[in-house]
Amino acid sequence: MSVQTRSTQDPLWARILLIGGMFGFLCLFLFVPLASVFVEAFRRGLAVYAAAITEENARSAIVLTLTLAVICVPLNAVFGLAAAWAIAKFSFKGKSLLLALIDLPFAVSPVVSGLVYVLLFGANGVFGAWLQAHDIQIIFAVPGMALATIFVTFPFVARELIPLMQAQGNDQEYAALSLGASGWQTFLRVTLPNIKWALFYGIILCNARAMGEFGAVSVVSGHIRGETNTLPLHVEVLYNEYNSAAAFACASILSLLGLLTLGLKTFIEWRAGLRRRNP
Amino acid sequence: MSIVVQNLRRTFGTFQALRGINLEIADHQLVALLGPSGSGKTTLLRIIGGLDFPDPGQGKILINGEDVTEEPAADRKAGFVFQHYALFNHLSVFDNVAFGLEVRRRAVRPGKAAIRDRVLELLRLVQLEGLESRLPSELSGGQRQRVALARALAIEPKVLLLDEPFGALDAKVRKDLRRWLRSFHREIGVTTVFVTHDQQEALELADVVVVMNQGQVEQVGSPQQVYDQPATPFLYEFLGDVNKVRKPGRPDLFYVRPHEIRILFAGDAEAEFHAKIEHLFAAGPSARLTLRFQDSRDTLDADITRLQLEEMGLSEGDEVGLKLALSTHG
Amino acid sequence: MGFTLAYLGLIVLFPLLLVFVKASGLGWSGLLHAVSTPRVLAACRLTFGLSALACLVNCVFGLLIAWVLVRYRFPGRGFLDASVDLPFAMPTAVAGIALTGIYAPNGWIGSLLKPYGIKVAFAPPGILIALVFIGLPFVVRTLQPVLEDFEIAQEEAAASLGATRWQTFCRVVFPQLAPALVTGTTLAFARAVGEYGSVVFIAGNMPGKTEIVPLLIITKLEQYDYAGATALAALMLLISFALLLLINFLQRKTLVRPNT
Numbered sequence: 001m002s003v004q005t006r007s008t009q010d011p012l013w014a015r016i017l018l019i020g021g022m023f024g025f026l027c028l029f030l031f032v033p034l035a036s037v038f039v040e041a042f043r044r045g046l047a048v049y050a051a052a053i054t055e056e057n058a059r060s061a062i063v064l065t066l067t068l069a070v071i072c073v074p075l076n077a078v079f080g081l082a083a084a085w086a087i088a089k090f091s092f093k094g095k096s097l098l099l100a101l102i103d104l105p106f107a108v109s110p111v112v113s114g115l116v117y118v119l120l121f122g123a124n125g126v127f128g129a130w131l132q133a134h135d136i137q138i139i140f141a142v143p144g145m146a147l148a149t150i151f152v153t154f155p156f157v158a159r160e161l162i163p164l165m166q167a168q169g170n171d172q173e174y175a176a177l178s179l180g181a182s183g184w185q186t187f188l189r190v191t192l193p194n195i196k197w198a199l200f201y202g203i204i205l206c207n208a209r210a211m212g213e214f215g216a217v218s219v220v221s222g223h224i225r226g227e228t229n230t231l232p233l234h235v236e237v238l239y240n241e242y243n244s245a246a247a248f249a250c251a252s253i254l255s256l257l258g259l260l261t262l263g264l265k266t267f268i269e270w271r272a273g274l275r276r277r278n279p
Numbered sequence: 280m281s282i283v284v285q286n287l288r289r290t291f292g293t294f295q296a297l298r299g300i301n302l303e304i305a306d307h308q309l310v311a312l313l314g315p316s317g318s319g320k321t322t323l324l325r326i327i328g329g330l331d332f333p334d335p336g337q338g339k340i341l342i343n344g345e346d347v348t349e350e351p352a353a354d355r356k357a358g359f360v361f362q363h364y365a366l367f368n369h370l371s372v373f374d375n376v377a378f379g380l381e382v383r384r385r386a387v388r389p390g391k392a393a394i395r396d397r398v399l400e401l402l403r404l405v406q407l408e409g410l411e412s413r414l415p416s417e418l419s420g421g422q423r424q425r426v427a428l429a430r431a432l433a434i435e436p437k438v439l440l441l442d443e444p445f446g447a448l449d450a451k452v453r454k455d456l457r458r459w460l461r462s463f464h465r466e467i468g469v470t471t472v473f474v475t476h477d478q479q480e481a482l483e484l485a486d487v488v489v490v491m492n493q494g495q496v497e498q499v500g501s502p503q504q505v506y507d508q509p510a511t512p513f514l515y516e517f518l519g520d521v522n523k524v525r526k527p528g529r530p531d532l533f534y535v536r537p538h539e540i541r542i543l544f545a546g547d548a549e550a551e552f553h554a555k556i557e558h559l560f561a562a563g564p565s566a567r568l569t570l571r572f573q574d575s576r577d578t579l580d581a582d583i584t585r586l587q588l589e590e591m592g593l594s595e596g597d598e599v600g601l602k603l604a605l606s607t608h609g
Numbered sequence: 610m611g612f613t614l615a616y617l618g619l620i621v622l623f624p625l626l627l628v629f630v631k632a633s634g635l636g637w638s639g640l641l642h643a644v645s646t647p648r649v650l651a652a653c654r655l656t657f658g659l660s661a662l663a664c665l666v667n668c669v670f671g672l673l674i675a676w677v678l679v680r681y682r683f684p685g686r687g688f689l690d691a692s693v694d695l696p697f698a699m700p701t702a703v704a705g706i707a708l709t710g711i712y713a714p715n716g717w718i719g720s721l722l723k724p725y726g727i728k729v730a731f732a733p734p735g736i737l738i739a740l741v742f743i744g745l746p747f748v749v750r751t752l753q754p755v756l757e758d759f760e761i762a763q764e765e766a767a768a769s770l771g772a773t774r775w776q777t778f779c780r781v782v783f784p785q786l787a788p789a790l791v792t793g794t795t796l797a798f799a800r801a802v803g804e805y806g807s808v809v810f811i812a813g814n815m816p817g818k819t820e821i822v823p824l825l826i827i828t829k830l831e832q833y834d835y836a837g838a839t840a841l842a843a844l845m846l847l848i849s850f851a852l853l854l855l856i857n858f859l860q861r862k863t864l865v866r867p868n869t
Contacts (some may be wrong), residue, residue, distance in 0.1 A: 007330045007352045008764040010774050015681055022677045022689070025670050029742050030695050033707035036717060040710055100857055107853040109803025111823040112842045115830065124835060205698075212700025215805035219827060232702040232806070239706050239810065248710070251703045258699040265698070266691045330765050352768040359769040365762035369784045379770035382780070427766075434770055 037255050040248035052238075052246035053253060060227070061234035061250070064142070068217075068230065069210045072149045077203050080157025085191075088165030089173070102158050105151055114148050114219025140222030145230070148216040153209045160202035161195055168194055197272040201265065208261040212254060280343040280437040280470050281306050282327060287338030289322055289331070296322040298494040300338070304472065304487070309464045311485035312474045315517065318491040320474045321442055327472065328440045329355040342437055358431030358469075362443045364423045366415040372426050373398055373411035379434035401429040404467075421452045432467070441473035445480065457484055478518050482506060490514055522579050524603065535603050537567065537582040542591070543600040550600025554579065559595045561588060568593070570601070643840035648816050649825065656822040659733060660801035663740035664794045670741075671748025671797075672790060678749070679756040697746045701806025708739050709811040731813030736821065739807040744797030751793030755786055792859040799852040803845065 010018075042049055052058060083102060087095060105113060119125050121138035131138060138144040172194070176186040192199075214232045221228040229237060231250055238247035284302040288295070296319045304310050312320040325331040327340055329352030339348045347355055367375050374381075376398045380389055389397070402408050405425040415423055424444065431439060444460070445453040461484055464471055475481050481488050482502040490497045490505060498510045509515040515534050522540075524533045543550045554570035557578065561567075566588040570579045579601075593599065643649070678690050696704065712719045712729035719729055729735045759782065767777040805823040812819045820828075822845060829838035 006332055007768045008761060008774075008777075010680070014774070018673055018677050019681060019683060021670075022674050025674065026689060026692065029738070029745065030692055032717065033704065033711060033742070034695065034699075036711050037703060037707045096857075100853060103853060103857070104849075107799045107803075107849040107856070109805065109823050109845050109849070111805050111826050112803070112845050112849070115826060115838060115842050118830065119835075119839065208698050208700075212703070214700060214702040214705075215803075215823065218805070219830065232700050235702050235706065236810075244706075244710070247706060251706055254700045254703045258695065258703070261698040262691055262694055265694065266687075328769060330769065352765070353771050353773065355769075356771075357769065359766065361762045361766060363760075363762065365760060365766040367763055367766075367781055378767070378772070378780070382767075382770065382772040382776045430766075430770065 034255065037248055037251050040244060041252040043248075044245040048245050049249045049252075052249035055246075057229070058231075058234060058246075058250055061229050061231045062253070064145075064229065065211050065231040067142070068146055068149050069207055071146050072153055072210045073203060073207050075150060076154045076206050077157050077199070079154060080159075080161060080202060080206075081199070083158045084161035084165050084195075085187075087162055088168075089170055099162070102155050102162075105153075105155055110152055110213065110215030111219055113151050114216040117144055117148050117151075117220050139220055140228060142228065144220040145217045145228065148220045149210050149213055152213055152216045153206045156206035156209065157199065157202035160198045160205070164195055164198045165191075197268050201268045201272075204261055204264050204268070208258065211257055281341075282438060282470060282472070283339075283341040283344075284323070284327070285339040285341070287323070287326065287340070288334050289319075289326060289337075290334055295494050297326075297333075300494075300496055302489060302496060302499070304470060306343075306470055307468050308470055308486045309461075309484065310470075310472045310487045310489060311481035312472060312489050312491060313476070313478060313481040314491035314497075315476060317493070319494040320491050323491070324440050324442055324472060324474050327438070328352060328357040328359045330359065356434060356437050358434060358436030358439045360424075360427045360431050360439070360441045360444055362446055364415075364427040366423055366426060366430075368415050371412050371414060372402070372407065372418070375415070375426055376401055376429045376433050378430060397433060398429075401433055404432075405429045405463075419452075420448045421456060424448065424456065432469075436469065439469045439471040441471065443474055443476070445477075446475075453480075460484065482518070490517065492517075520580065524579065525575060525577060533603075535579075537580045538565075539603070540579065540581040541602040542568070542581060542583055542587070542593075543602060544591070545598040545600050547600045549602055551603060552601040554599060554601055556593060556595050556597050556599060559593070561585065570599070573598075639836070640840050640843070643837045644844050648820070649822075649841060651817045652820050652822045652825045655733065655736070655818075655820065656802055659736050660740055660798055663737055663744055663801050664798045666737075666741050667744045667748045667797050668790060668794045671745060671793060672752060672786070674745075675749045675752035675756055679753055693749050694746050696743045701743070701804070702810075704742060704807040705739065705810035708735070708742065708807065712738065712811065730811050731815075731819065733819060735811040735813075736808055736819060739811050740801045740804065743804055743807050744801050747797040747800065748790070748793035751789050751796065752786060755789040759785065788859065788862055792856065795852060795856050795859060799849065799856065802848065 053062075083098070086092075087098060118139055121127055121131060121144060123132065123139075125139075138147070172190050173186050176190045177183075181189065211230075212232060213230075214236075217230055218233060218236070221230070221233060231254060235247050235250045235254070238244075238250065282302070282304040284300050287297050287300040289297040298319075300319075300323060312323060314320045322331065326333060329347070329350060333340075333348065339346055341347065342355070342357070352359075367378065370378070377394050380394045380397065383389075399408070399411070402411060405428055407422060407425055407429070410418070410422070415426070418426065428441075445456055448456065457480060473484070482505070485502060487499065488502050488505045489499050492513055497514055498505055500508075505514065506518050509518060512534070515521055520537050522535050522537060524535055525531070545553060553573045555573065556568050557571045558569035559566065560569075564585070565582050566585055568581045568583065570581055571577070572579065581601075644653075674693065678686065678693075709716075709730050711717045712735050714720065714723050714728070714730070716730065722729060727734075729738065763781055764777050767781045772780065803823060805821075805827075808821055809824055812821060812824070814820050814824055816825075822841065826838050826841050826845075829835075829841065
């Protein structure tokens with residue numbers, strides 16, 4: 001129990017001060033900025049808002065963002081599952097190296113992440129000459145952006161699953177196998193149900209990052225309007241043109257995405273928590 | 280220092296943990312609060328120690344005659360030893376024991392040398408000298424227990440309160456520590472109250488046993504009194520093994536302890552009942568017989584000495600006569 | 610197994626190593642030269658200095674927020690707990706323009722500060738605010754589980770021995786929270802030094818004054834100074850690796866801690 005008993009309760013004045021401090025801090029750093037996005041978005045009225053988000057470039061930006069998410073999230077989900085499976089159920093040399101590698105995109109600046117793909121596939125890059133010869137465009141086109149997004153978002157699913165699967169151990173799987181289930185059946189009927197909430201959660205975070213990623217795709221995209229601008233990049237373009245109402249309008253869509261992510265996260269924690277209390 | 284509890288009530292939500300406790304503990308006594316889980320004994324201990332408080336206006340705690348009911352734990356000078364020791368994991372044994380002295384206000388804080396002397400003396404007292412620089416994680420359960428004790432004693436408490444002091448330890452360690460605590464208490468003389476659900480422990484250790492059940496005090500007395508003259512059926516059953524026997528022709532139940540049954544040869548004239556030995560268990564200091572009555576099909580557990588078992592040459596399947604000292608009514 | 614390794618190798622390892630290969634093509638002296646121009650040094654000072662400062666702020670307020678969320682009960686607690694993840698869930702560009710909008714001289718808060726001559730947006734304080742924003746969840750979320758699992762009997766023991774609440778916090782609780790606090794702060798630091806989206810709008814990006822390292826890399830790229838960009842990226846990568854090792858080490862240390 002972490003709630004304080006009478007003998008370990010902080011004095012009332014301290015509690016009021018700390019709670020007030022927290023409210024103040026969170027308002028200043030979280031809620032005011034969030035509110036400002038919506039206020040600025042609707043400042044010029046509903047008509048301007050609607051125009052901004054249905055304008056042609058905005059629409060292609062939305063489509064591109066969704067496309068990237070559809071490519072990257074399933075790939076990373078499968079990978080994350082495979083990696084977590086390997087790490088949790090087997091012991092092998094280099095396991096800690098693998099774990100560190102998985103955490104790598106978290107520690108690396110998104111700009112650097114984008115840069116490596118430019119180095120690889122750009123005109124002067126390692127494969128540059130070969131790609132040009134075959135007329136394949138990766139950088140400054142969607143494939144490059146997909147690669148950069150995959151890189152940046154791949155830890156999410158794995159990181160959610162690994163500690164959970166490690167804590168759950170192998171007992172249930174062994175039991176299933178000893179009862180005659182095949183490997184695949186065991187995975188589907190035993191492993192997967194046990195991790196489904198964590199998997200869902202990891203996918204949600206992966207998706208939020210994939211749709212919201214800015215730095216890495218910025219380097220790789222070339223900012224070609226209508227073609228290689230995701231929604232966040234489109235927001236940047238609008239903002240730099242001092243078209244702030246439109247910029248905030250598009251930003252408000254992304255904010256809704258963020259809030260939706262938070263809502264789903266809370267829902268999952270509630271459901272997963274409920275299940276933990278009633279095994 | 281004496282402890283007096285008056286009309287104490289404590290409710291958690293809708294659950295009445297303590298329903299009006301009245302208790303007097305004399306100075307220097309070693310008192311056991313004994314009872315099953317949920318009886319309120321730990322709640323009572325915590326309230327005595329200042330870690331919890333009675334319902335507003337519902338009772339008083341007096342230590343050495345002073346009303347301390349509203350005093351918080353920090354001012355009460357009641358040494359508390361927790362069930363899982365609650366040692367400060369990041370501090371050495373030395374720093375743990377010195378803690379109560381280090382946090383005193385500057386005006387009353389002893390000097391560094393004085394603190395050092397006191398801590399080392401206490402560690403010697405609990406037989407842990409040489410272990411000052413160890414961390415709690417490097418100690419065994421019994422050792423941690425004694426550090427917790429030394430830590431509580433460092434503040435020269437008016438009373439010493441122990442919450443299930445041996446609950447988390449192995450059986451052998453528990454036995455040794457019980458013996459040790461008994462002589463330790465004689466040596467330091469501080470009024471000590473400990474909580475336990477183990478009746479063996481309470482009866483062996485305490486000067487006075489307070490048996491609690493469902494938030495009330497069922498009986499207070501010496502271990503002998505409480506065991507031999509239990510005031511209620513609950514006490515009889517809780518404090519030792521019990522057989523419930525029906526006398527043929529009478530509908531009521533009688534209680535009898537396994538060692539109060541006299542086993543006689545089947546033909547003995549003094550035998551009041553007759554039974555068959557259904558099961559014999561002799562791998563221990565005494566022999567336990569499970570007996571099935573001939574007339575009523577009830578069973579009974581009887582304890583006899585190994586000596587008697589050999590002298591009578593009993594084995595499973597034999598028929599015997601019983602004489603029961605049915606002194607207690609069910 | 611093999612699939613995992615192949616995927617990782619292809620997507621992660623190979624591209625990253627490439628950076629170093631390319632950078633080393635410059636030779637040691639070339640590398641050193643590229644990263645020690647005044648402009649680069651100024652950017653490094655700014656990035657690392659402000660990140661460190663932001664982490665300190667997050668250290669203090671993160672601890673405060675975690676304490677309040679875990680130990681106190683008040684209406685709206687669950688909502689506030691969920692909202693701590695906002696910087697994590699929000700696209701960085703959105704945070705960037707929102708913060709800029711507010712702290713610009715004509716913004717909600719910026720206009721309040723203008724009469725006092727305090728410039729937030731397009732100046733280092735603005736960068737600081739953005740870095741505090743994105744680092745907050747790391748400290749809070751690292752501390753919360755540790756606080757929740759904390760053995761409250763230790764606090765009761767301290768109280769029974771005569772300690773005040775403040776003494777109990779300083780001598781008993783805080784030392785045992787310190788490892789998690791350091792881990793969370795290091796995570797926030799690693800995130801802050803590499804952050805681009807939230808910072809680039811509010812910074813103003815004046816070379817030597819408010820130009821952060823990630824932006825400098827992009828600028829060099831746009832000017833086709835591949836060598837310079839790569840050198841700087843290699844430096845950032847090295848630091849990221851070092852931080853990653855540090856974080857892993859710290860995390861293992863906090864997990865291994867025995868409690869009873």
